[in-house]
Amino acid sequence: MKRLKKTAPVTAAGDKLAIRASLAEILKNQKGGFLFTEKCSQPEIFFLLAEDIPVGDLGILLKEKGIKLKLQDDLLKKLLRLEKENSRLKSLSLTDGLTNLYNRRFFTQQLKIEMTRTKRTGQPFCLMIIDLDNFKSVNDTLGHHKGDEFLVNIARIFCQKIRPTDFACRYGGDEFAIIMPATSLLDGISIAQRWHDMIEEVARTMKLDVSSSIGIDEFNTFNPFRDDEFFAVVDKELYRAKKEGKSKICYPGYPQKEPSSSEEVSREEKEALFQAFMPLTNKKRGVN
Amino acid sequence: MKEKPGSFIISVTSGKGGVGKTFITTNLATCLAKEGKKVLVADCDLGLANIDIMLGINPSLTLKDVVFGDKHLRDVIIRTSGGFDLIPASSGIREMAQLLFEKIQVIKKMLLEIDDYDLIILDTGAGISEVVLQFNLIAHQNIVVINRELTSLTDAYAMVKVMYQVFSRQSFGIIANNVCDEKEGLGIYKNIDNISKRFLGFSLDYLGHVQQDNAVPKSILRQEIPFLTAPRSRLADNFCTIARQVMNLPKNRKV
Ligand SMILES: Nc1ncnc2c1ncn2[C@@H]1O[C@H](COP(=O)(O)OP(=O)(O)O)[C@@H](O)[C@H]1O
Ligand SMILES: [Mg+2]
Numbered sequence: 094m095k096r097l098k099k100t101a102p103v104t105a106a107g108d109k110l111a112i113r114a115s116l117a118e119i120l121k122n123q124k125g126g127f128l129f130t131e132k133c134s135q136p137e138i139f140f141l142l143a144e145d146i147p148v149g150d151l152g153i154l155l156k157e158k159g160i161k162l163k164l165q166d167d168l169l170k171k172l173l174r175l176e177k178e179n180s181r182l183k184s185l186s187l188t189d190g191l192t193n194l195y196n197r198r199f200f201t202q203q204l205k206i207e208m209t210r211t212k213r214t215g216q217p218f219c220l221m222i223i224d225l226d227n228f229k230s231v232n233d234t235l236g237h238h239k240g241d242e243f244l245v246n247i248a249r250i251f252c253q254k255i256r257p258t259d260f261a262c263r264y265g266g267d268e269f270a271i272i273m274p275a276t277s278l279l280d281g282i283s284i285a286q287r288w289h290d291m292i293e294e295v296a297r298t299m300k301l302d303v304s305s306s307i308g309i310d311e312f313n314t315f316n317p318f319r320d321d322e323f324f325a326v327v328d329k330e331l332y333r334a335k336k337e338g339k340s341k342i343c344y345p346g347y348p349q350k351e352p353s354s355s356e357e358v359s360r361e362e363k364e365a366l367f368q369a370f371m372p373l374t375n376k377k378r379g380v381n
Numbered sequence: 382m383k384e385k386p387g388s389f390i391i392s393v394t395s396g397k398g399g400v401g402k403t404f405i406t407t408n409l410a411t412c413l414a415k416e417g418k419k420v421l422v423a424d425c426d427l428g429l430a431n432i433d434i435m436l437g438i439n440p441s442l443t444l445k446d447v448v449f450g451d452k453h454l455r456d457v458i459i460r461t462s463g464g465f466d467l468i469p470a471s472s473g474i475r476e477m478a479q480l481l482f483e484k485i486q487v488i489k490k491m492l493l494e495i496d497d498y499d500l501i502i503l504d505t506g507a508g509i510s511e512v513v514l515q516f517n518l519i520a521h522q523n524i525v526v527i528n529r530e531l532t533s534l535t536d537a538y539a540m541v542k543v544m545y546q547v548f549s550r551q552s553f554g555i556i557a558n559n560v561c562d563e564k565e566g567l568g569i570y571k572n573i574d575n576i577s578k579r580f581l582g583f584s585l586d587y588l589g590h591v592q593q594d595n596a597v598p599k600s601i602l603r604q605e606i607p608f609l610t611a612p613r614s615r616l617a618d619n620f621c622t623i624a625r626q627v628m629n630l631p632k633n634r635k636v
Contacts, residue, residue: 277490277493278486278489279487279489279490313387313493313521314387315389315390315521315631317551317552325549326549329549345518345547345548345549346482346485346486346514346515346518346548358535358538358539358542359580361580362538362542362576362580363535365576365579365580366531366535366538366572366573367531369534369572369573369575369576370534370572
């Protein structure tokens with residue numbers, strides 16, 4: 094019953110063919126399909142399923158099951174359609190309610206578009222991800238409204254100062270993703286610095302102890318990454334900025350704190366290399 | 382309208398010194414030039430640059446004039462006897478060996494502006510210093526030179542590992558240098574490839590081998606390019622094979 098209620102609208106909103114198939118199945122099978130074997134008394138569930146079926150067929154079907162289709166039940170159908178339209182519009186909306194910046198859905202789409210554009214035009218673009226430092230403690234100590242106010246304020250500054258060709262998106266709670274078309278890494282970094290300072294300025298005027306960590310990288314024609322992979326690279330830089338003390342900007346190639354942050358070649362690896370090497374020398378001896 | 386996507390940039394690197402990076406760079410560039418490609422070589426072994434010496438030229442302007450002067454990379458490019466163009470560097474200047482990150486970004490930006498070459502080859506220095514890693518990062522594809530010595534294998538592996546862990550690189554070309562024959566080259570490659578697959582989780586691309594040629598030291602003494610002096614040798618043949626693989630690199634990319 095519960096499962097039915099949950100899955101039925103999804104089917105109805107989605108695959109019409111599937112609905113037809115399941116109804117054909119139901120119609121063929123005198124005992125009724127599984128949807129009917131569940132003792133289901135809510136007519137709207139039938140309507141969900143039957144939305145795509147001519148009223149005539151529906152009448153026959155329901156009659157077989159001992160349910161009479163009354164004309165005014167069609168109202169339910171209309172309501173349902175309205176509800177569906179509503180959620181469709183909601184899914185089409187591309188901005189974030191609180192900040193009015195683009196939302197994550199828009200971002201995901203735009204990232205793909207920019208990657209395609211770069212591959213076509215050859216011009217690189219930059220992606221930066223900004224994550225606020227200490228933002229959680231603002232929410233925790235001063236309340237969510239203070240946190241929201243801060244987000245709204247920086248979003249306003251973003252909108253004022255952003256280059257008209259760039260896209261600022263609210264990616265998550267206190268995470269922003271900025272797409273900068275036709276921008277090389279060097280320019281991107283100086284823009285990132287500006288954004289970092291803007292956030293600092295807003296925090297100062299609001300007397301909050303919030304800063305920002307930023308990860309940034311350039312996507313160019315020779316970049317082998319898919320969109321999610323490229324995002325992961327930038328995200329990794331953001332993570333590094335956080336790890337290396339926050340309030341900083343990191344990008345692939347940013348000087349490492351230590352000579353290199355990679356692990357050294359382990360003993361195990363060295364042994365494997367050595368073993369790989371041994372047969373080679375033996376072979377050589379064999380030749381000589 | 383379609384814009385030029387910039388030149389394809391590769392770096393020749395190794396970790397260990399003396400495995401033949403510069404030797405391979407100059408001969409590969411000569412081979413590609415001979416096949417009609419427009420090739421630019423940048424001597425990125427900033428501390429101990431030696432391509433100019435290998436070719437017997439004495440450039441008046443070098444990378445130093447770009448980094449510390451007001452010259453653009455374009456201004457220091459010279460034509461070589463190998464048919465390719467060269468950005469020479471200067472040897473023995475300490476500040477050059479430890480270039481600031483910002484300076485390297487400037488070089489990178491200029492390199493990307495040079496878009497009228499089919500290929501740009503960066504000949505890096507030894508070691509895994511920041512400067513070497515940076516040049517590898519500028520390149521779209523890294524070519525790692527190895528030979529049959531254990532230390533070359535371990536250093537090459539260390540280079541691959543660092544580039545992977547620090548910069549998420551997962552695609553490297555391998556050239557086996559100084560080997561007796563094709564079989565030995567392939568054997569050396571397979572070893573490092575297996576270890577990469579096992580510990581790092583990705584495979585390396587084999588570009589080919591360069592056999593040991595006893596005529597090389599002599600021609601280097603005469604400041605000649607072996608590929609030019611003996612275009613019909615097995616050595617030259619090796620480079621032709623590698624050249625084909627290298628020109629295929631951009632097409633093989635996942636993009
Ligand atoms: N295939 C080869 N056959 C013979 N000698 C070689 C070969 N490759 C390299 N060499 C020798 O090794 C020396 C070092 O090579 P070089 O290119 O300067 O190394 P790197 O640039 O890696 O430090 C060269 O002077 C050359 O004499
Ligand atoms: Mg060298």
